Amino acid sequence: MTETRxxxxxxxxxDNISLSFGGVKAITGxxxxxxxxxxxxxxxxxxxxxxxxxxxxxxxxxxQEGTITFGGExxxxxxxxxxxxxxxxxxxxxxxxxxxxxxxxxIMTGRNLKMKRNFLWQAINIGPARKEELEHRExxxxxxxxxxxxxxxxxxxxxxxxxxxxxxxxGRALAAEPKLLLLDEPMAGMNVEEKEDMCRFILDTxxxxxxxxxxxxxDMGVVMDLSDHVVVLDHGEKIADGVPDVVxxxxxxxxxxxxxxxx
Amino acid sequence: MEVLNAIFVLPFVDMFxxxxxxxxxxVGGLLTGVxxxxxxxxxxxxxxxxxxxxxxxxxxxxxxxxxxxxxxxxGVPVWLALIIAAGVMVIVAVIIxxxxxxxxxNQPDIILFMAxxxxxxxxxxxxxxxxxxxxxxxxxxxxxxxxxxxxMLLNEFDIWAAAIxxxxxxxxxxxxRYTVIGRALRAxxxxxxxxxxxxIPLKTIWIVVWSVAGFxxxxxxxxxxxxxxxxxxxxxxxxxxxxxxxxxxxTSIPGAIVGGLIIGVGEKVAEIYWGPLxxxxxxxxxxxxxxxxxxxxxxxxxxxxxxxxxx
Ligand SMILES: Nc1ncnc2c1ncn2[C@@H]1O[C@H](COP(=O)(O)OP(=O)(O)OP(=O)(O)O)[C@@H](O)[C@H]1O
Ligand SMILES: [Mg+2]
Numbered sequence: 001m002t003e004t005r006x007x008x009x010x011x012x013x014x015d016n017i018s019l020s021f022g023g024v025k026a027i028t029g030x031x032x033x034x035x036x037x038x039x040x041x042x043x044x045x046x047x048x049x050x051x052x053x054x055x056x057x058x059x060x061x062x063x064q065e066g067t068i069t070f071g072g073e074x075x076x077x078x079x080x081x082x083x084x085x086x087x088x089x090x091x092x093x094x095x096x097x098x099x100x101x102x103x104x105x106x107i108m109t110g111r112n113l114k115m116k117r118n119f120l121w122q123a124i125n126i127g128p129a130r131k132e133e134l135e136h137r138e139x140x141x142x143x144x145x146x147x148x149x150x151x152x153x154x155x156x157x158x159x160x161x162x163x164x165x166x167x168x169x170x171g172r173a174l175a176a177e178p179k180l181l182l183l184d185e186p187m188a189g190m191n192v193e194e195k196e197d198m199c200r201f202i203l204d205t206x207x208x209x210x211x212x213x214x215x216x217x218x219d220m221g222v223v224m225d226l227s228d229h230v231v232v233l234d235h236g237e238k239i240a241d242g243v244p245d246v247v248x249x250x251x252x253x254x255x256x257x258x259x260x261x262x263x
Numbered sequence: 264m265e266v267l268n269a270i271f272v273l274p275f276v277d278m279f280x281x282x283x284x285x286x287x288x289x290v291g292g293l294l295t296g297v298x299x300x301x302x303x304x305x306x307x308x309x310x311x312x313x314x315x316x317x318x319x320x321x322x323x324x325x326x327x328x329x330x331x332x333x334x335x336x337x338g339v340p341v342w343l344a345l346i347i348a349a350g351v352m353v354i355v356a357v358i359i360x361x362x363x364x365x366x367x368x369n370q371p372d373i374i375l376f377m378a379x380x381x382x383x384x385x386x387x388x389x390x391x392x393x394x395x396x397x398x399x400x401x402x403x404x405x406x407x408x409x410x411x412x413x414x415m416l417l418n419e420f421d422i423w424a425a426a427i428x429x430x431x432x433x434x435x436x437x438x439x440r441y442t443v444i445g446r447a448l449r450a451x452x453x454x455x456x457x458x459x460x461x462x463i464p465l466k467t468i469w470i471v472v473w474s475v476a477g478f479x480x481x482x483x484x485x486x487x488x489x490x491x492x493x494x495x496x497x498x499x500x501x502x503x504x505x506x507x508x509x510x511x512x513x514t515s516i517p518g519a520i521v522g523g524l525i526i527g528v529g530e531k532v533a534e535i536y537w538g539p540l541x542x543x544x545x546x547x548x549x550x551x552x553x554x555x556x557x558x559x560x561x562x563x564x565x566x567x568x569x570x571x572x573x574x
Contacts, residue, residue: 123442
């Protein structure tokens with residue numbers, strides 16, 4: 001599977017990032033690269049700093065040290081707004097949807113940056129503003145078809161079961177047509193069938209749209225199946241980086257997962 | 264026995280024996296209620312979108328009304344004064360976002376609350392420095408004549424006030440429901456982080472809500488100002504909005520509206536029918552007592568989401 005896809009140049013480069021909260025070191029000197037069109041998995045035990053890394057990449061957290069290079073620009077701090085504008089979309093470990101809004105409206109918010117009309121037009125819903133809204137609506141309908149959630153288009157997402165909420169959240173991220181899609185444990189808490197569906201959507205997204213994906217996941221089977229490249233974090237440090245088979249056999253990784261004591 | 268009779272029986276007998284008068288009282292209450300709703304609405308908008316309890320809402324009402332009346336006293340025609348006053352409220356919103364909200368982002372709620380107290384003093388002081396501290400008479404040309412309908416004596420101005428208030432609420436509801444910005448506002452209100460992650464610019468949204476709260480304040484200011492003159496005490500109607508919020512829930516727009524109406528009607532009815540029993544002036548504290556009862560039995564308000572602490 002990997003050999004037939006043409007993985008490109010580096011899209012995101014995280015260089016020597018350190019992040020701490022007061023005395024707690026969440027990330028210590030981690031560097032990693034994600035290349036165009038690949039699926040990169042970030043794994044590691046609980047509290048390893050995986051979510052913190054995503055938060056650094058999309059600008060929620062500002063590291064004390066290091067730089068982030070995305071789309072050719074080097075930044076010390078990313079800003080969420082700039083990240084979104086640059087084409088980074090994400091989902092959250094604890095689903096973060098707009099619970100009062102319908103599935104359709106939630107996914108529509110993902111189109112926010114694609115709306116070209118200026119601010120004053122956006123404050124009304126007539127004439128050109130309405131026309132633009134309808135065009136985006138069409139795009140969103142295609143995402144809804146793609147994710148097979150037609151039946152819940154109008155349902156307020158707060159009422160959906162967890163598995164479907166995760167799917168809607170993926171839809172919202174896809175609506176932005178991202179260059180880099182960051183998924184924080186997209187399959188956590190799902191049953192086997194839901195997991196299989198989610199795996200398929202992730203692979204299809206990568207295949208059909210060529211979207212680069214950064215994925216945090218605990219399920220080793222899923223990680224081995226999906227990813228081209230795996231980065232392992234433990235206690236905020238990177239302990240392995242490579243193709244899935246090699247990483248799986250790495251003694252440090254095995255120790256980290258078995259909880260061998262650190263000195 | 265006689266006491267019980269006076270509290271639980273006689274008032275209701277009065278209501279039934281003179282239904283037209285009762286209807287008049289209720290309608291009068293509803294009309295005042297619309298204005299409470301308007302002020303509460305300003306609170307709810309800001310609380311939903313920026314999580315700030317805006318103590319300055321009353322001062323914004325006063326400031327907007329002072330600006331309007333000040334301009335009119337200088338001979339500016341009503342329509343132009345209205346536009347300028349609305350523009351001034353947008354400028355106020357921009358300044359508040361730049362100087363207060365942005366530097367304090369991610370600070371605890373209590374800090375932001377204190378900051379709005381600061382804004383209150385500033386707006387009150389600044390408004391009086393520029394426009395003086397006298398009572399200004401305000402007349403924007405809304406007809407004000409009593410008339411009779413079905414035996415009820417009503418005031419034309421009140422009807423206008425209610426109609427404008429209702430139109431404002433309806434317009435806002437449409438804006439929230441059907442426009443791109445409205446959707447973005449709802450998104451921010453639901454989840455800041457997620458809204459940021461899809462590229463919704465928080466600061467623009469904040470400016471929009473504070474401006475809208477400013478417009479709502481302007482309308483409320485016109486209504487109250489026309490009735491009682493534009494004066495310092497306008498700022499205090501914010502305190503009346505507090506029980507409305509407790510009744511309606513801090514995050515619910517329908518709650519603000521219904522809460523305002525209930526308080527408006529409740530205090531009028533209480534004043535007329537139960538007031539004489541204890542020598543009147545129930546109107547001044549009835550709203551707070553109702554709010555207390557609500558706090559005991561339904562702290563999330565009529566429409567607020569149930570508060571379940573995640574542990
Ligand atoms: N906002 C924060 N404030 C303080 N400490 C934080 C914050 N976010 C993360 N941390 C700390 O940073 C460390 C790494 O947390 P992080 O959430 O990144 O781990 P993770 O690898 O995603 O774990 P999990 O698999 O449980 O999701 C933890 O010790 C955590 O307590
Ligand atoms: Mg995590």
